[in-house]
Amino acid sequence: MLLFDEKKLAALLGEVKTIAVIGAVDKPGRPVDMVGRYLIEAGFKVIPVHPKRQDVWGLETFKSVLDIPEHIDLVDVFRASQFCADHARECLELGSTPGIFWMQQGISSPEAREILSPKGVTVIEDRCLMVDHKNLAGRI
Numbered sequence: 001m002l003l004f005d006e007k008k009l010a011a012l013l014g015e016v017k018t019i020a021v022i023g024a025v026d027k028p029g030r031p032v033d034m035v036g037r038y039l040i041e042a043g044f045k046v047i048p049v050h051p052k053r054q055d056v057w058g059l060e061t062f063k064s065v066l067d068i069p070e071h072i073d074l075v076d077v078f079r080a081s082q083f084c085a086d087h088a089r090e091c092l093e094l095g096s097t098p099g100i101f102w103m104q105q106g107i108s109s110p111e112a113r114e115i116l117s118p119k120g121v122t123v124i125e126d127r128c129l130m131v132d133h134k135n136l137a138g139r140i
Contacts (some may be wrong), residue, residue: 007113009132012100012122017045019099019115022087023078024056032078032102035130039076044134047072058127065090065099071140074100076129077107084109088116097121102129 019039023030026048036057040046048056051063062068065075066086075098077087086105091098092115101121103109108125116123 006136006139011080013133013136016100018047018070018072019044019074019076020047020072021076021078022049022065023046024049024050024061025053025078026056028093031112033105033126035078035128038130038133041081064111068094071096073096074098074102074129077101079107081107082107085111085115088112089119091116092119100124102127103127105131 013022021032021036024036026036027033036046036048040057045055046059046069048055048059048061049065050061054061065072072094075087075091077084079087084107087099088109091101096122097119101112101116102124103112105126105128106117113123113125
């Protein structure tokens, strides 16, 4: 797992406008719901991704990141580690590759890192985007 100092994380997050949340579910009490709602309230454009759900957080929800018709700055993954490499490959199929591939707390994938890092994508593993954003809010 790569470690980032707070200054670098703040700089990275300061560039982010659009976030695709893979595994988006709007069930109260679920970590993905808390993080997704936080990101929306923090002013990010959040694009939910879920193969079966629709209108997560009242937003248009896409079955795959490949279905999103606009540039994504950050992909936030709420799926088990074994699915991360496939999502990393999907990111490389996009017309414009996201700059950050973020795997939430408890999720890591050396294979996803190996796929994306050589392509210039910053890969963050086992960290909560909401917690980091809250901690760095004054520096972003």
